[in-house]
Amino acid sequence: xxxxxxxxxxxxxxxxxxxxxxxxxxxxxxxxxxxxxxxxxxxxxxxxxxxxxxxxxxxxxxxxxxxxxxxxxxxxxxxxxxxxxxxxxxxxxxxxxxxxxxxxxxxxxxxxxxxxxxxxxxxxxxxxxxxxxxxxxxxxxxxxxxxxxxxxxxxxxxxxxxxxxxxxxxxxxxxxxxxxxxxxxxxxxxxxxxxxxxxxxxxxxxxxxxxxxxxxxxxxxxxxxxxxxxxxxxxxxxxxxxxxxxxxxxxxxxxxxxxxxxxxxxxxxxxxxxxxxxxxxxxxxxxxxxxxxxxxxxxxxxxxxxxxxxxx
Numbered sequence: 413x414x415x416x417x418x419x420x421x422x423x424x425x426x427x428x429x430x431x432x433x434x435x436x437x438x439x440x441x442x443x444x445x446x447x448x449x450x451x452x453x454x455x456x457x458x459x460x461x462x463x464x465x466x467x468x469x470x471x472x473x474x475x476x477x478x479x480x481x482x483x484x485x486x487x488x489x490x491x492x493x494x495x496x497x498x499x500x501x502x503x504x505x506x507x508x509x510x511x512x513x514x515x516x517x518x519x520x521x522x523x524x525x526x527x528x529x530x531x532x533x534x535x536x537x538x539x540x541x542x543x544x545x546x547x548x549x550x551x552x553x554x555x556x557x558x559x560x561x562x563x564x565x566x567x568x569x570x571x572x573x574x575x576x577x578x579x580x581x582x583x584x585x586x587x588x589x590x591x592x593x594x595x596x597x598x599x600x601x602x603x604x605x606x607x608x609x610x611x612x613x614x615x616x617x618x619x620x621x622x623x624x625x626x627x628x629x630x631x632x633x634x635x636x637x638x639x640x641x642x643x644x645x646x647x648x649x650x651x652x653x654x655x656x657x658x659x660x661x662x663x664x665x666x667x668x669x670x671x672x673x674x675x676x677x678x679x680x681x682x683x684x685x686x687x688x689x690x691x692x693x694x695x696x697x698x699x700x701x702x703x704x705x706x707x708x709x710x711x712x713x714x715x716x717x718x719x720x721x722x723x724x
Contacts, residue, residue: 416643420652423636431500432667433625434492437618439611441492442603444622445485446596447614451626456582459631465582477575477584478591483568485592489603490561498554500664501674501682504657505544506558508537508685511692513566521570529695533688540684547677582637590659597647654689655709 415577437444460466469477494503519526545555568588594692614622623633661682 414624416640419636420640421655423633423640424652424656425659426633426636427653427656428504428547428663430625430629431491431495431660432663433505433621433629434495434503435500435668437614437621437625439614439618440609441489441496442600442607443609443612443614444492444595445488446593446600447622448488448626448630449485449589449593449596450632451623453586453593454625454629456586456589460586463582465580466586467580467583469579469583469587473575473579474587476571477579477587478594480568480571480575480591481588481591482595483564483571484588485596487561487564487568489596490557490564494554494558494561496554497557498551499673501661501670501678502544502551502554503558504660504664505560505678505682505685506541506555507565508657508689509534509541509559509560509562510566511688512538513563514570517566518570521567522574530692533692533695536688536691537685540681540688543681543684544678548675550677581634602614637639655695658686658689692707 434444436439439447457466491503491507511530515527515530515534518524539656541555541559545552572584572588
């Protein structure tokens with residue numbers, strides 16, 4: 413169990429490290445995501461074919477999964493765009509808005525009841541982002557791009573939950589990465605016309621960081637998370653991934669000393685978002701306890717006075 417927890421936190425830490433690498437790589441966000449998808453999808457095809465983990469998928473599901481891959485690719489483009497226009501901390505703060513968009517979009521897409529508590533906490537998160545947006549005008553473009561990134565990030569996990577009912581994780585991710593790569597390859601020429609770049613081929617340093625982003629922060633992080641999920645509940649995994657923005661921001665403070673350049677309004681907004689995150693974690697933990705430890709009842713026919721009967 414301890415090993416599974418360590419693997420899970422290592423996976424979340426690596427996910428938070430992607431923002432650091434996004435700032436290190438000099439390529440613009442479009443080219444960065446193109447190479448990330450290229451290296452990751454090729455690696456997954458080779459690795460998962462060798463391990464025998466790629467299963468047949470119907471043509472309809474394959475097209476749908478690849479379409480969701482486009483959403484994931486656009487999420488990464490806008491996420492790294494937010495980093496380029498602002499910084500790592502701002503991009504990750506905006507990523508926290510995923511809770512609001514998920515609470516809003518999941519009931520609409522899956523025809524479920526709205527969870528008003530999650531929606532309210534999502535609005536609190538948005539209020540924290542608004543504080544930063546309103547008072548730190550230098551980050552407005554980065555914040556707007558970051559919010560688009562959070563909106564897109566909320567969409568593909570919703571669809572993935574449906575696919576995972578009939579497709580294994582390795583097959584899903586491999587086709588998704590491939591779909592994102594093919595779609596971005598079509599869109600990239602138009603994107604580069606709007607946002608031209610000086611060079612298309614990464615230099616040795618950029619190539620090294622891209623390989624680390626693809627192999628360590630994508631493939632290895634996925635393997636760690638998948639191994640942890642074998643021992644831990646899905647609830648524990650999802651709850652721990654709420655720490656991704658926190659890890660990422662702390663890394664940005666440590667590596668780039670971004671805390672020196674952030675105003676009191678950023679810290680105020682971040683405090684509001686952190687409060688919403690902590691509240692959400694507490695609520696989730698309480699709900700999980702109720703589900704795993706339901707209320708006990710006394711069976712008058714069998715239980716002795718002062719003792720409890722079996723759990724319901």
